[in-house]
Amino acid sequence: MGLLNLFAKPRPGLQRLPSGSLTVDREGHIVTSTVSSSYPEELLHEVADEVLRLFDEARKSHLQLNEFRIHFASLHITAREARGGAIIFLSPASPL
């Protein structure tokens, strides 16, 4: 079926899951990162912001978290509070 060679068409890329760790200061700036540089930086900033906000909201609710781990179907995010900032570990998880 020569017609089906059409499947080899050029296509936009798919986003991979982030893997590695990053350190974020209390202002939300990424200080160090081992996540591949091909991973979109704005998404890493989204992760950093949400993590800091989750710690902050927990403080406001008098929960004072020092660590949390979010279990998504295909990714685990572990965050440890560090002097107002955080160390974040991103580990893709395979269900298979």
Place this chain on the structure above:
Amino acid sequence: MESRHKILILDDDPVFLELYKEWLSQLPSKPEIQTSTNGARAMALLEAEPFRVLICDLKMPKMDGLQVLSIVRRRFPELRTVVMTGVQDEEFRSRAYALGVDLFWLKPDTQQNMQMFLECLESLLGRDAENGFRGIQSKSLMDILQMECLSQSSTVFRITRGSLVGKIWILNGDLIDAETEGARGEAAFRRILEWKSGTFETLPAEPERERSITKSINALLLETAQAMDEISSNNDGESAETANHRKTVWRLAAMTREGAEWVVTLPNEENGTPEGWGTQSEKEFAAWMRYANEAVQRLGEKLEAGPWSFIRATNLERKMVLLPSKNKTCLVAWPSTAESSGIYEQSKKLVTSWDS
């Protein structure tokens, strides 16, 4: 007239859409086929009318297939989903299955592959119609047990309700044993029969199982039915305040038995009122639960990481598990000495037992 199933095909290339349409028109069930070249239009079509199957490409501009699938899973849980892609990468296959797709298929390059795909798709379209267990849904567990005993069967029933699991042993039509969550014998049997819904499977008979029930199944079923009727009529007569009090006492007892420190539940509706057991700070904690629920959902969609199943959190005093469910979100607190690896399962079990 029997209605035709509808299939929606999503691919950014109109040439493929035409090809798919032609191929899918060969399906014996002659489904109605609609197409879309982008995720936004596909969503609009899914909102507008019920589809049976969505066939989705992965690589697409703007909204890619994984993004579409993560939204579809949340908004149309009944829809069957198929990924048809040219991407040969185990990571994307895993992520697609994590999003609950029914079938992941590499774009066929031979007639034989295409034929196999069509067969799988036809089976997916007709799965409900061929479901031989549908009739069972109208039978209660009592009916099923009676039927098994009347036919002098030997079997083991494994009944599951959420994270609660119970087993009932039948030997040559006699009920010989039952077991669930720390109870055995008649007490376990009664407890299992009080579950209003769940799933069950039959396992091979265990003739060596030690007998702990000597009463006949009919006597036990009658006693259980009477007890349930009495509870039901008592519930009808008692005031809402008494019923709530009884529920609170029962839940506190369950919490203490499991070793949890406190539990807060928050209904998913926008202005739902939180309830707390073992804590007076439910409103404060609920503010974080509400925020975490939304933030994590947002993050999962942006990262295309699929739905979240739970958050495990710790502070200096305790360990906590935040669990989402269909109607509510629960935060369960455990002592700091609790084993981290077990508290998710324990929390799920506790919350399920509250609702049973």
